[in-house]
Amino acid sequence: MLSSIPKEVILFFMSALPVWELRGSIPFGVEVFHFDVLKASLISYVGNLAPLPFILMFLEPVKVFLSRRSRSLARFFDWLYAYAHRRHSKRFEILAELALVLFVALPLPGTGGWSGALVCVVFGYPKLRSFMLIAAGLTLQVFIVLALYFAAGTLL
Numbered sequence: 001m002l003s004s005i006p007k008e009v010i011l012f013f014m015s016a017l018p019v020w021e022l023r024g025s026i027p028f029g030v031e032v033f034h035f036d037v038l039k040a041s042l043i044s045y046v047g048n049l050a051p052l053p054f055i056l057m058f059l060e061p062v063k064v065f066l067s068r069r070s071r072s073l074a075r076f077f078d079w080l081y082a083y084a085h086r087r088h089s090k091r092f093e094i095l096a097e098l099a100l101v102l103f104v105a106l107p108l109p110g111t112g113g114w115s116g117a118l119v120c121v122v123f124g125y126p127k128l129r130s131f132m133l134i135a136a137g138l139t140l141q142v143f144i145v146l147a148l149y150f151a152a153g154t155l156l
Contacts, residue, residue: 104137
């Protein structure tokens, strides 16, 4: 059944997954699906962007909905937001946009489009601006992943 799904569609959805995102999907597309670098990068980039509008638009309403139905979840979200603001609000205020772009651009676990969107929701950053900044960070991440991929290829 999986063999009947086009490889492009599989790569698109792989790149939309948290943790995997661009850092995993670009090398996978090139090495496993034998796509050229441009094709793998474009599909992965668009796939990584796809879930972001939904995260940015619906995470806060889902948090509110769950908080109203569970005291435990309400306490957890209150703690999470308070912790994030206490630990990072000063840095976020000073270098908000640059910090967000660089945070998203780093191809490390815990960074990327999903994490960037979560940060924007927690700090109440405007949705359209958040999307644009995350897209800029993902654009940089494509180049970083490709540089690392080519550097690793020359070392083998």
